[in-house]
Amino acid sequence: MTSSGKGPEMKHGEELTLETLDQDGAIRETLDAMPSDSRRDFLRKSAGIGLLGVLAVPSAAEAATPKGDVAILNYALTLEYLQAAFYTETQRVGAVRGRLARVPTQVGAVERAHVSAIRKVLGSKSVKRPSFNFQGVTEDANKFLKTAVAFEDLAVAAYKSQAARIKSPAVLAAAIAIHSVEARHAAWMRYLVGINPAANAFDEGKPINEVQRIVKSTRFIVSSPRKTAKGKPRFTG
Amino acid sequence: MSQHLSLAVFDTDAAAASLDGEDASESRGDFLQKAVVAGGIVISGGILIGGLPTFAASAPSPEQDAEILNFALTLEYIEAAFYTETARKARVSPELLEFAKIVGAHERAHVAFLKKALGNKAVKKPKLDFGDTTTVSKKFAATAAKLEDTGVAAYNGQAANLTKPALAAAAKIVSVEARHAAWIRAIMGRNPAPAATDTPLSKAEATAALNKTSFIKAAS
Numbered sequence: 001m002t003s004s005g006k007g008p009e010m011k012h013g014e015e016l017t018l019e020t021l022d023q024d025g026a027i028r029e030t031l032d033a034m035p036s037d038s039r040r041d042f043l044r045k046s047a048g049i050g051l052l053g054v055l056a057v058p059s060a061a062e063a064a065t066p067k068g069d070v071a072i073l074n075y076a077l078t079l080e081y082l083q084a085a086f087y088t089e090t091q092r093v094g095a096v097r098g099r100l101a102r103v104p105t106q107v108g109a110v111e112r113a114h115v116s117a118i119r120k121v122l123g124s125k126s127v128k129r130p131s132f133n134f135q136g137v138t139e140d141a142n143k144f145l146k147t148a149v150a151f152e153d154l155a156v157a158a159y160k161s162q163a164a165r166i167k168s169p170a171v172l173a174a175a176i177a178i179h180s181v182e183a184r185h186a187a188w189m190r191y192l193v194g195i196n197p198a199a200n201a202f203d204e205g206k207p208i209n210e211v212q213r214i215v216k217s218t219r220f221i222v223s224s225p226r227k228t229a230k231g232k233p234r235f236t237g
Numbered sequence: 238m239s240q241h242l243s244l245a246v247f248d249t250d251a252a253a254a255s256l257d258g259e260d261a262s263e264s265r266g267d268f269l270q271k272a273v274v275a276g277g278i279v280i281s282g283g284i285l286i287g288g289l290p291t292f293a294a295s296a297p298s299p300e301q302d303a304e305i306l307n308f309a310l311t312l313e314y315i316e317a318a319f320y321t322e323t324a325r326k327a328r329v330s331p332e333l334l335e336f337a338k339i340v341g342a343h344e345r346a347h348v349a350f351l352k353k354a355l356g357n358k359a360v361k362k363p364k365l366d367f368g369d370t371t372t373v374s375k376k377f378a379a380t381a382a383k384l385e386d387t388g389v390a391a392y393n394g395q396a397a398n399l400t401k402p403a404l405a406a407a408a409k410i411v412s413v414e415a416r417h418a419a420w421i422r423a424i425m426g427r428n429p430a431p432a433a434t435d436t437p438l439s440k441a442e443a444t445a446a447l448n449k450t451s452f453i454k455a456a457s
Contacts, residue, residue: 106428106430107430109433110430110432110433113433114433117433156412160408160409160412163396163404163405163408164401164402164404164405164408165401169397172396172397172404173393173396173397173437174434176393176396176408176411176437177393177434177435177436177437178433178434179408179411179412180389180392180393180411180412180414180415180435181415181430181432181433181434181435182412183411183412183413183415183416183419184415184416184418184419184429184430184435185419185429185430186416186419187415187416187417187418187419187420187423187429188419188420188423188429188430191419191420191423191424191429192423196339197416197417197419197420197423198339198340198343198413198416198417198420200343200413201342201343201346201347201413202346202350202409202410202413203408203409203412203413203416204409205405205408205409
C-alpha cells in the first residue's frame with residue numbers, strides 16, 4: 001500500500017459520512033420489507049442510492065481524504081471490483097438457480113454499491129476496474145458458493161487489517177460499516193455451503209501482501225488496473 | 238418504505254420481520270415490543286439500564302477507551318449470559334441449540350478478553366433476567382438477531398472514538414458479531430445482510446435498544 005496514494009491532492013473532498021450511513025438504514029428497511037421479487041428489482045435498480053445520494057454532496061475543502069486513506073480506499077476498491085464483477089457475472093450467467101438465485105443478485109448489488117461509494121470518494125484518484133476471468137466459477141453453483149466464501153472471508157480480513165491505519169474518522173466509519181457487511185456475507189455464504197458461519201471467537205486480519213498473494217493465486221484478474229493519477233497500484237501482481 | 242430508522246434497532250427489525258412474512262408476527266407482538274415506543278421515548282416494562290457506564294465521546298484516549306470497552310463488556314455480558322442460559326436449559330430447537338452453544342463460547346471469550354483488557358476498571362456483570370426468551374425457539378431466535386444486530390451497530394458506532402490499538406482489537410470482535418447476526422438471520426429465513434453498510438448506533442441509541450429488552454434488572 002505504498003504507491004497508490006502518490007497522486008495529486010484531491011480537489012474536492014467528498015467523504016463518506018455518518019449521515020450517509022444513517023441514510024442507508026432506509027435501504028435496509030426497504031429491502032427487508034420487500035417480497036423477494038420486487039426486492040430483486042429494487043436492488044438491481046437502486047441499491048446504494050442512499051449511500052451515493054448523500055455522497056454527492058460536496059464537503060468542505062479541509063475534509064479532503066488523507067493520502068494514506070486514498071491508498072487504502074483504492075486497495076479496498078480493487079477488492080470490491082473483484083467481488084462486484086464476480087456476483088454480477090454469476091447473476092448474468094444464471095447457472096445459480098432456485099433458492100440460491102437471489103444470492104448473487106442481492107450480494108452483487110451490495111458490492112456494486114460499495115464500488116460506487118468508494119469511487120465517489122476517490123473521484124479521479126480511483127484505480128480503474130481491471131478485467132476479470134473467473135475461470136468458470138460463476139457457471140456452477142457449487143464453485144460459486146465456495147468462491148464466494150473465500151472472497152468474503154478475505155474481504156473481512158483485508159478491511160480489518162486496514163481499519164486502524166485509516167486517518168479520517170469519516171472514512172473509518174464507512175470502512176468499518178462495510179467491513180461488518182462483508183462479515184455478514186461471509187457468514188451467509190458459509191451457512192449456504194454448510195460450514196460454520198462463525199468459526200472463531202475473534203476474526204484476524206490479513207496484511208496487504210498476503211491478500212494480494214491470495215488474489216493473484218486465483219488468476220481471476222487478467223489485466224492491470226490503471227490509474228488516472230500517476231503511480232502503479234501494487235495489486236496487479 | 239416510509240419507516241425511519243430513528244428509533245432503536247428493535248423497532249426496525251420487528252417491523253421488517255412482520256412485513257417479511259417469513260417471520261411470524263407472533264414473535265414480535267408479545268415480546269420485545271412490550272416496551273412501547275411513544276414519541277421516541279422508551280417506556281419499558283422493566284428496569285432501565287443503570288449499570289451501563291456513561292461517557293461523552295471526544296478525542297480518542299485511553300480513558301475513553303476504557304469507557305467504551307466497558308460499554309462493550311456490558312453488551313457481551315448480556316450476550317454471553319443469554320446464550321449460556323439457552324444452552325443450559327436446552328429447550329430450543331437443535332439448530333438453535335447448536336447456534337447458542339457455538340456463539341455462547343464466542344461471547345464468553347469476548348467477555349474474558351475485555352475483562353482482561355480493562356483489568357480493575359472492568360464493570361461488573363449486571364443482574365439479568367431473560368424470561369422465556371432462552372427457552373422458546375422463536376423468541377430465542379428473534380432476541381438473538383436483535384442482540385447481534387445491536388452489537389454490530391454499537392461496535393461500529395464507536396470505531397472512530399477508540400484509539401488505534403483498541404480499534405484493532407474491537408475490529409476482531411465486531412466482524413464475529415456480524416457473522417452471528419447473519420447466521421441467526423439465515424436460520425430464521427431473513428435476509429442475513431439487508432443493507433450495503435451496517436448503520437452504526439450511538440451509545441445512547443444502543444443503550445435505549447438494550448433497555449427495551451428489560452433483560453437488565455440491576456447493576457450488581
